């Protein structure tokens with residue numbers, strides 16, 4: 521908790537932050553859902569092709585890659601603009617507008 525870093529952002533800045541958080545969060549969800557979807561489609565395809573034994577790893581690899589891309593995006597973008605606090609996979613939203621670390625109002 522370092523309240524020295526607390527900043528006052530005006531409404532325009534908060535709207536910009538909200539848009540960025542939303543966009544990156546949407547990308548993170550999209551990439552993971554895409555990875556899961558690919559995994560299942562791939563699973564069904566190789567199962568029906570009788571190639572499960574030699575090909576099951578590829579679906580898992582893509583799923584793992586998607587998870588990695590999601591986490592990398594979160595690590596880079598889901599941060600407080602004032603104090604660089606990392607929000608994990610849940611960036612601030614309209615209802616959760618304040619940074620838990622420095623108390624700056626970021627959205628809403």
Ligand SMILES: [Zn+2]
Pocket residue numbers: 600601602603604605619620621622623624
């Ligand atoms: Zn902060």
